[in-house]
Amino acid sequence: MKVTNYVKFLCSMGYNDTAISSITRDSSPCQRTPNFLLNLNLSSISIPELKHTVAVSRTVTNIGPILSFYVARVEAPLDINVIVEPSILFFNFTTKMLKFKVTFCSQLRVQGRYTFGNLYWEDGLHVVRIPLIVRSVIEYFYSET
Missing domain, CATH: 2.60.40.2310 (Immunoglobulin-like)
Structure with missing residues (x-):
C-alpha cells in the first residue's frame, strides 16, 4: 500500500479534509472512490x-x-x-x-x-x-x- 491508499482509506472512513491534512501535511481534498474499501x-x-x-x-x-x-x-x-x-x-x-x-x-x-x-x-x-x-x-x- 502507498500513502495515497491510506489517505483514500481515511476519506472512506469519514475523516474530513482538515483531519487528513493534519496527518498528511497536504491540503488536497478527499476524493471518495466507490468501492474503495473493497479494493483496498x-x-x-x-x-x-x-x-x-x-x-x-x-x-x-x-x-x-x-x-x-x-x-x-x-x-x-x-x-x-x-x-x-x-x-x-x-x-x-x-x-x-x-x-x-x-x-x-x-x-x-x-x-x-x-x-x-x-x-x-x-x-x-x-x-x-x-x-x-x-x-x-x-x-x-x-x-x-
Missing part, C-alpha cells in the same frame, strides 16, 4: 454485503525467483461463485508487480451469514493464501440513529 490492497478479501456480483482487484509483488509463475486455485465460500482473472501470474525481469481481479457472485436468494474460503496462488513450491470472507444479502439493512 490488503492480503485478504472481505465482502460484507454481496447482493449480486462484485469484482475486486489486488496488486501483488513477486518476492520469489525473478522468473516465476503462479496458478490460482480457489476454495470458494459456500454458495458463492468465484472467478479469478487472470488465473496465471507471470513474473520476469521487467514484471515484478501484477494486478488480478476476483469476481464474486452469490447463488443464495436468502439473507446469508458470513462464509469463508481461500484463494491460493501456487508455483509448485510456494503457496500464497488469500482468505475470502463473504456475506450474501438480499436486502441492505441500515440503522438510522
Whole structure:
C-alpha cells in the first residue's frame, strides 16, 4: 500500500479534509472512490454485503525467483461463485508487480451469514493464501440513529 491508499482509506472512513491534512501535511481534498474499501490492497478479501456480483482487484509483488509463475486455485465460500482473472501470474525481469481481479457472485436468494474460503496462488513450491470472507444479502439493512 502507498500513502495515497491510506489517505483514500481515511476519506472512506469519514475523516474530513482538515483531519487528513493534519496527518498528511497536504491540503488536497478527499476524493471518495466507490468501492474503495473493497479494493483496498490488503492480503485478504472481505465482502460484507454481496447482493449480486462484485469484482475486486489486488496488486501483488513477486518476492520469489525473478522468473516465476503462479496458478490460482480457489476454495470458494459456500454458495458463492468465484472467478479469478487472470488465473496465471507471470513474473520476469521487467514484471515484478501484477494486478488480478476476483469476481464474486452469490447463488443464495436468502439473507446469508458470513462464509469463508481461500484463494491460493501456487508455483509448485510456494503457496500464497488469500482468505475470502463473504456475506450474501438480499436486502441492505441500515440503522438510522
